[in-house]
Amino acid sequence: MSETHYPDLERSRVRRLPERASRERAEVHAILDEGLVCHVGFATERGPVVIPTLYARDGERLYLHGSPASRMLRSLSRGIPVCITVTHVDGLVLARSAFHHSMNYRSAVLFGTAREVDDLAEKRRALERIVEHVVPGRTPDTRGPNEFEEKYTRVLAVEIDEASAKVRRAGPKDDDADLSLPHWAGVIPLRLAPGEPLPDDGLAPGISAPPYAERYRRPGW
């Protein structure tokens, strides 16, 4: 097993436009670490299901969490294969021809099998990781989970068996014959942008928005 790259297995091979594909661990990790929501795909008796959920990465492992009533977590805790995808939309690519319109994006597609986290110490670590993944710096500024809350939360760990990243980051690629057409071409950049934090009603007096909320940013921004 390579330390820097995921194995090149058939299932996760990117066939289309392979010049945009990578099995480099660092590239997959960067996409995961910037993302907030992953899309989890798993098989059910009635067909595939894809559910969005928060997550956190810990090395080559992803943690998911939720209520014990969550059908997704119950299904996954049986140890069935799972595919987890994280996608960033970075821009819309407007070419002179309709055909060459495209999107700049970064996506990571992971394959693995989930296991339920029962060990309390690991569960605590996982839950803290998820809070810190979503809002870095938040943990010391919260009331930590009590015994009931820890029991009530279901945590799953997915070890990454295979993964690949796919990236497009370029302007339009028009045919030479189209370059002189009178149509604007270029990229409309897009990014997930934070707004002004909205304080909850009934905050204790004198509490203003902390820097991690006032200047919220994802890794890589």
Added chain:
Amino acid sequence: MSETHYPDLERSRVRRLPERASRERAEVHAILDEGLVCHVGFATERGPVVIPTLYARDGERLYLHGSPASRMLRSLSRGIPVCITVTHVDGLVLARSAFHHSMNYRSAVLFGTAREVDDLAEKRRALERIVEHVVPGRTPDTRGPNEFEEKYTRVLAVEIDEASAKVRRAGPKDDDADLSLPHWAGVIPLRLAPGEPLPDDGLAPGISAPPYAERYRRPGW
């Protein structure tokens, strides 16, 4: 079949926090129409796969497109069941307790079966719909697809058999006992924001960014 709601079938029933769930067609449509990327889940011999891709809605039908070499499109064109999910991240919900941290979001989960679009007139309509979905107003300002490009693009149609929306749009829900804790609580709003359009090198002289690029917006913004 209800005109306003999707059927309440077991597979697409939202079990967790059902107060956030809806089968209303108008709500599902609004989430789809604002989205840019959907996550398509389908079964393969080696397990489930989830792939991000552009799309467009036409009534109760979604169009997907891509290269004939796309493994996803080839798999789906065999008429296998598919689950398609579109998610908007609207904000991070910071509660006083770690346990009640949450996310404001809107997601739509659809189930259906794909068919390949062979009819040239439908294919043209679908491709135009996809361009117009991504950049409304763009079509008249492009060179339309030629015969080769139409042939080279594979288009799939997915009729929506079942669907549900799930929405959280609220501040933190802390326990009463936590309300006086000295932690900031509230929402960090997030939205996909467009930047200044970046013109391609070699634009024909005198072509400035058109209004649909300069003031890019999604329906619902």
